[in-house]
Amino acid sequence: MTGASTAIWGVGTSAFGKQTELGGPQLAWQATVEALDDAGIRATDIDAVYAGTVFGDPGTVTRSLQQIGIVEVPVITIENACASGTSAFHEARLAVEAGRYERVLAFGIETMTVHFDGAISPIASDPDGAQGFAMPSIYGMSATRYRYEFGVTDEQMAAVAVKNRGHALGNPRAQHRKSVTVEQVLGSRMVADPITLFQCCSIADAAAAAVIGPLGESQDPGQEVAIRSSALRSGRLWDHTTDKVWGWDIVADTATQAYEAAGVGVGDIDVFEVHDAFTIGEIITTEALGMCELGEGGRLVESGHTAMGGAQPVNPSGGLLSRGHPLGATGLAQIAEIAWQLRGMASERQVPGARLGAVETMGGGTAGIDGNACVVTVLEQVG
Amino acid sequence: MTGASTAIWGVGTSAFGKQTELGGPQLAWQATVEALDDAGIRATDIDAVYAGTVFGDPGTVTRSLQQIGIVEVPVITIENACASGTSAFHEARLAVEAGRYERVLAFGIETMTVHFDGAISPIASDPDGAQGFAMPSIYGMSATRYRYEFGVTDEQMAAVAVKNRGHALGNPRAQHRKSVTVEQVLGSRMVADPITLFQCCSIADAAAAAVIGPLGESQDPGQEVAIRSSALRSGRLWDHTTDKVWGWDIVADTATQAYEAAGVGVGDIDVFEVHDAFTIGEIITTEALGMCELGEGGRLVESGHTAMGGAQPVNPSGGLLSRGHPLGATGLAQIAEIAWQLRGMASERQVPGARLGAVETMGGGTAGIDGNACVVTVLEQVG
Numbered sequence: 001m002t003g004a005s006t007a008i009w010g011v012g013t014s015a016f017g018k019q020t021e022l023g024g025p026q027l028a029w030q031a032t033v034e035a036l037d038d039a040g041i042r043a044t045d046i047d048a049v050y051a052g053t054v055f056g057d058p059g060t061v062t063r064s065l066q067q068i069g070i071v072e073v074p075v076i077t078i079e080n081a082c083a084s085g086t087s088a089f090h091e092a093r094l095a096v097e098a099g100r101y102e103r104v105l106a107f108g109i110e111t112m113t114v115h116f117d118g119a120i121s122p123i124a125s126d127p128d129g130a131q132g133f134a135m136p137s138i139y140g141m142s143a144t145r146y147r148y149e150f151g152v153t154d155e156q157m158a159a160v161a162v163k164n165r166g167h168a169l170g171n172p173r174a175q176h177r178k179s180v181t182v183e184q185v186l187g188s189r190m191v192a193d194p195i196t197l198f199q200c201c202s203i204a205d206a207a208a209a210a211v212i213g214p215l216g217e218s219q220d221p222g223q224e225v226a227i228r229s230s231a232l233r234s235g236r237l238w239d240h241t242t243d244k245v246w247g248w249d250i251v252a253d254t255a256t257q258a259y260e261a262a263g264v265g266v267g268d269i270d271v272f273e274v275h276d277a278f279t280i281g282e283i284i285t286t287e288a289l290g291m292c293e294l295g296e297g298g299r300l301v302e303s304g305h306t307a308m309g310g311a312q313p314v315n316p317s318g319g320l321l322s323r324g325h326p327l328g329a330t331g332l333a334q335i336a337e338i339a340w341q342l343r344g345m346a347s348e349r350q351v352p353g354a355r356l357g358a359v360e361t362m363g364g365g366t367a368g369i370d371g372n373a374c375v376v377t378v379l380e381q382v383g
Numbered sequence: 384m385t386g387a388s389t390a391i392w393g394v395g396t397s398a399f400g401k402q403t404e405l406g407g408p409q410l411a412w413q414a415t416v417e418a419l420d421d422a423g424i425r426a427t428d429i430d431a432v433y434a435g436t437v438f439g440d441p442g443t444v445t446r447s448l449q450q451i452g453i454v455e456v457p458v459i460t461i462e463n464a465c466a467s468g469t470s471a472f473h474e475a476r477l478a479v480e481a482g483r484y485e486r487v488l489a490f491g492i493e494t495m496t497v498h499f500d501g502a503i504s505p506i507a508s509d510p511d512g513a514q515g516f517a518m519p520s521i522y523g524m525s526a527t528r529y530r531y532e533f534g535v536t537d538e539q540m541a542a543v544a545v546k547n548r549g550h551a552l553g554n555p556r557a558q559h560r561k562s563v564t565v566e567q568v569l570g571s572r573m574v575a576d577p578i579t580l581f582q583c584c585s586i587a588d589a590a591a592a593a594v595i596g597p598l599g600e601s602q603d604p605g606q607e608v609a610i611r612s613s614a615l616r617s618g619r620l621w622d623h624t625t626d627k628v629w630g631w632d633i634v635a636d637t638a639t640q641a642y643e644a645a646g647v648g649v650g651d652i653d654v655f656e657v658h659d660a661f662t663i664g665e666i667i668t669t670e671a672l673g674m675c676e677l678g679e680g681g682r683l684v685e686s687g688h689t690a691m692g693g694a695q696p697v698n699p700s701g702g703l704l705s706r707g708h709p710l711g712a713t714g715l716a717q718i719a720e721i722a723w724q725l726r727g728m729a730s731e732r733q734v735p736g737a738r739l740g741a742v743e744t745m746g747g748g749t750a751g752i753d754g755n756a757c758v759v760t761v762l763e764q765v766g
Contacts, residue, residue, distance in 0.1 A: 054441050059464050059747045062617050062755040072636070075617045075756065076474060077462045081442050091459060091474075098481035234445050234458045253455070364442045372445040373458065 004380065006096045007215040007224035009103070010039030011336035013208040016324045017175040018113045022205065024056065028064035028109055031207035031329075035105070039211035040219035043069035046211075047101035050092040051077045052084030052108040053328035061109065070105065081364030082277065083232075084108060085208065085331025086375035090232045092212045093377075102217075106210045108333075110326035112203040136200055139278035140192030142245040146280060147194070149243055149295065154194055156298030158185035160279040161198050161321055163307050168318025170348030175204050175324035185279075199279040204324025208332035210339070215382075222383050225339045228356075229261035230377040235370035243294065247281070247362055250371035251288035255360065258376035259290075266290035269378070270354040271341050272312065273334035275362040276319040285360055286314060289376075308349065316341060316349045331361040331375065342381040355381045387763065389479045390598040390607035392486070393422030394719035396591040399707045400558040401496045405588065407439065411447035411492055414590035414712075418488070422594035423602035426452035429594075430484035433475040434460045435467030435491040436711035444492065453488065464747030465660065466615075467491060468591065468714025469758035473615045475595045476760075485600075489593045491716075493709035495586040519583055522661035523575030525628040529663060530577070532626055532678065537577055539681030541568035543662040544581050544704055546690050551701025553731030558587050558707035582662040587707025591715035593722070598765075605766050608722045611739075612644035613760040618753035626677065630664075630745055633754035634671035638743065641759035642673075649673035652761070653737040654724050655695065656717035658745040659702040668743055669697060672759075691732065699724060699732045714744040714758065725764040738764045 012034025014027045036043060049070060051061040061077045080087035085108030092106040146152050162182055168174040180198055188197040218224055235250040242249070259265060266289060274289070276282035283297035291312060292300040300306060306314035317323055317337040320330060338357035340346045357379045364372035395417025397410040419426060432453060434444040444460045463470035468491030475489040529535050545565055551557040563581055571580040601607055618633040625632070642648060649672060657672070659665035666680035674695060675683040683689060689697035700706055700720040703713060721740035723729045740762045747755035 053462075056462075058437050058462055059755045062464075062747070063752060066617065066620065066752055071619045072616055074473075074615045075463070076470060079439075079441055079460045079462060080458070081445075087459060090457075094478070094481070094483060098477070098483070100477060100481070232457045233455055234449065236454045237449065364445070369446060369449055372442045 004215055004226040004228050006093050006212060006227045007382065008227065008335070008339050009211040009213045009218040009224055010035045011210045011339045012038060013173060013333050013336050014206045015173045016204045016206040016326065019205040020113050024060050024109055024111050025064040025067055027111065027205060027207040029068055031209040032065065032068055032105065032107060035209035035211050041103060041211065045103050046070050046073060046105045047103050048073050048095060049075045049105045049107060050088040051075065052080065052088035052331060053077060053110055054079050054081065054084055055112065056109060056328065061107070080373040082275065082327050083331060083361040083363030083373040083375050084328040086335065086359060086361040086377065087232060087373060089210060089332060089335055089377065090230045090375055093227050093230050096212050096214060103211060103213045106212055106332060108329040108331060109207040110328040111205045112326055113205050136192040136195055136278065138246065139280055140195045142284065143194050143280040145245050152283060152298035154186055155182055156302055157199060157279040157283065158182045159301045160276060160282045161185045163301060164276060164315050164319040164321045167308055167316050167349060168322030171318050171322065174318045174322045175202060176322045195278055195280065201277045201320035201325040204326040206326040206329040206333065208329045208336055210332055210335050223343060224382045225342050226380040226382050228264065228378040228380050229258045230375065231257035231261060232373065232375045234373055238370040245284060247371050248284055248288050250374045251285055251360060251362060254374040254376045255289045258378050262378040264356065264378060269312065269356050269358045271316060271338065271351045271357045272314045272360070273317060273337050274314055274360040276315055276321050277325055281362065282314065282319070285362070289360060308351070313351050316346065316351055334359045334361060338379050342379060387598055387609035387611050389476050389595060389610045390601070390765065391610065391718070391722050392594040392596045392601040392607055393418045393420070394593045394722045395421060396556060396716050396719050397589045398556045399587045399589040399709065402588040403496050407443055407492055407494050408447040408450055410494065410588060410590040412451055414592040415448065415451055415488065415490060418592035418594050424486060424594065428486050429453050429456060429488045430486050431456050431478060432458040432488045432490060433471040434458065435463065435471035435714060436460060436493055437462055437464065437467055438495065439492060439711065463756040465658065465710050466714060466744040466746030466756040466758050467711040469718065469742065469744040469760065470615060470756060472593060472715060472718055472760065473613045473758055476610050476613050479595050479597060485596055487595045489595055489715060491712040491714060492590040493711040494588045495709055496588050519575040519578055519661065521629065522663055523578045525667065526577050526663040528628050535666060535681035537569055538565055539685055540577070540582060540662040540666065541565040542684045543659060543665045544568045546684060547659060547698050547702040547704045550691055550699050550732060551705030554701050554705065557701045557705040558585060559705045578661055578663065584660045584703035584708040587709040589709040589712040589716065591712045591719055593715055593718050606726060607765045608725050609763045609765050611647065611761040611763050612641045613758065614640035614644060615756065615758045617756055621753040628667060630754050631667055631671045633757045634668055634743060634745060637757040637759045638672045641761050645761040647739065647761060652695065652739050652741045654699060654721065654734045654740045655697045655743070656700060656720050657697055657743040659698055659704050660708055664745065665697065665702070668745065672743060691734070696734050699729065699734055717742045717744060721762050725762060
């Protein structure tokens with residue numbers, strides 16, 4: 001192992017789904033208490049908190065955590081679009097690496113059904129939201145462009161949903177735990193051509209958390225997960241003359257930075273959790289992560305390479321397409337999944353022998369900007 | 384000078400007030416370009432951004448800055464109630480101190496008249512907002528309790544507004560630039576007994592920014608302002624049996640931490656910008672900062688100690704009561720004011736010979752929690 005000085009000491013999540021009977025504080029409690037127990041520490045042991053939320057009311061993160069007993073410490077709440085949770089993870093890790101704190105809680109939460117009452121339309125890519133550019137439309141346009149440039153088929157896109165919904169059969173915390181067929185995916189109602197309903201993640205209420213500390217210094221070092229690297233960046237102004245659709249470059253740039261910092265190549269990584277908010281997103285992302293050539297992402301998923309049992313499973317948890325997408329919680333749920341995988345704790349959905357894993361989260365963007373934020377982190381089994 | 388390894392290289396702000404004709408990107412441009420020019424660097428020199436906003440739509444900070452040419456770098460947007468701007472400053476400074484970045488933009492913005500159409504009621508102290516505990520009510524209850532415990536008078540509270548509105552006569556960027564008398568303050572309409580209208584800050588649209596880098600490494604080191612220390616913490620569960628009203632302890636704890644880290648005593652500090660969102664707030668804060676004993680804050684302002692020409696002027700800019708309170712921008716506007724004071728650039732409102740300054744920002748809280756966040760930073764003239 002090279003370079004790692006920080007580790008995940010413990011992780012936790014709530015269940016994912018429509019949970020209006022539970023408020024933010026209850027979801028926060030579930031995720032945080034599980035992460036603290038997993039790390040073998042108490043609420044009062046936490047030195048600082050970095051939290052991610054997009055639509056959380058001002059101060060709710062702080063108050064939710066204060067009610068658990070995390071008081072008088074710095075609490076930094078970050079909004080970084082869909083990458084808010086992994087942005088909090090990134091900042092928490094850098095703070096531990098700098099020696100500023102010993103035990104930091106990275107936390108993410110979103111109670112979306114309360115905010116949006118089940119609708120997806122308000123999650124617009126502002127300021128274009130006023131023109132009807134909600135996120136499904138943006139991804140629909142990407143898919144259309146992609147089809148034109150590289151000939152990706154409807155069946156290839158549907159294969160992403162079929163794979164990930166199949167993976168979720170082994171994930172008791174996922175929102176959607178029912179397998180679907182290519183025919184069902186393509187036959188579900190059209191949301192933003194060519195993206196059908198089963199190709200869209202649903203919104204959800206959930207919280208997720210990770211305790212981060214110096215590598216080798218927890219109560220049970222053998223259960224730590226080393227943080228080999230973490231990269232975070234915002235997008236460039238999008239070049240309309242490029243072959244690459246919106247989001248491709250920011251993911252590729254961030255992944256390159258994360259791989260270099262970790263001293264690994266994409267071929268070394270055994271398991272991935274990536275931002276499959278819409279099926280086309282996973283196709284673009286697997287390419288941008290370097291798992292195949294530009295334009296080959298559709299064929300990659302069809303080949304089974306990214307399925308359970310394939311060489312490099314992507315989204316063993318079922319991904320956002322199955323778990324649902326509670327914005328601020330998503331990134332830390334991805335982190336938790338890879339931590340469980342690397343510790344051999346993923347039961348039915350375990351990727352056998354996984355030693356190196358990666359998480360990618362993509363946040364926002366408009367037609368003119370190549371993404372607001374992307375985070376890629378490389379994690380490794382200890383020992 | 385002891386301990387400082389980081390410095391403010393440049394500062395900038397927009398004007399403050401109702402500026403609906405200007406959008407967020409325009410206000411961001413004004414503040415950021417002024418700060419970059421002041422620091423003698425270009426947009427593309429910035430390595431990372433820490434931004435503060437409370438009600439900004441997801442992604443707007445990132446997009447505003449991308450349009451200035453700050454692209455492809457980490458952008459971390461922080462919500463920490465009214466202390467969001469100084470929280471961004473705090474995190475930016477820690478990142479430079481850790482050697483992670485060389486030139487970081489700390490940035491704050493809020494376009495409140497667009498969000499709230501001039502009303503103050505939505506700025507509730509959630510979850511109590513549902514019960515009518517908007518911020519003026521919380522401060523009104525503090526004032527009532529304070530009057531009972533320590534006998535602070537209406538005239539002493541009014542004296543804060545008279546002082547700060549008087550100071551603002553020298554601040555061309557303040558929203559309210561008209562002096563008021565004690566009679567006018569007490570005769571203005573009642574908002575939340577005993578807090579009258581002229582004792583409340585108004586909402587505003589504005590942006591503010593600071594460039595932070597290693598001490599002594601800017602193009603013009605003599606114009607830097609050294610960051611001696613910065614402390615940030617969340618509140619404790621409020622002890623209802625204490626003499627101290629809501630917010631007192633968190634300010635005192637944070638200030639103690641900042642003074643110790645800077646190796647200074649409160650008596651060493653020549654000029655302060657503090658969180659006078661309501662008149663009673665400045666009275667409580669000056670006490671909690673250690674400028675006088677518990678219960679003596681009313682007499683302190685009456686004595687002239689905190690006025691221009693007094694021993695330790697507080698809020699030479701006119702404070703929130705005159706500048707207005709664009710939540711995310713406020714903390715960085717306070718930082719900018721102290722930077723100008725320490726560099727002798729505050730023209731009509733210059734505190735003569737100011738060498739050491741402090742900024743305090745208080746964020747949120749409810750009846751049950753002693754504040755969501757407080758930031759105190761100690762700044763020093765270089766050379």
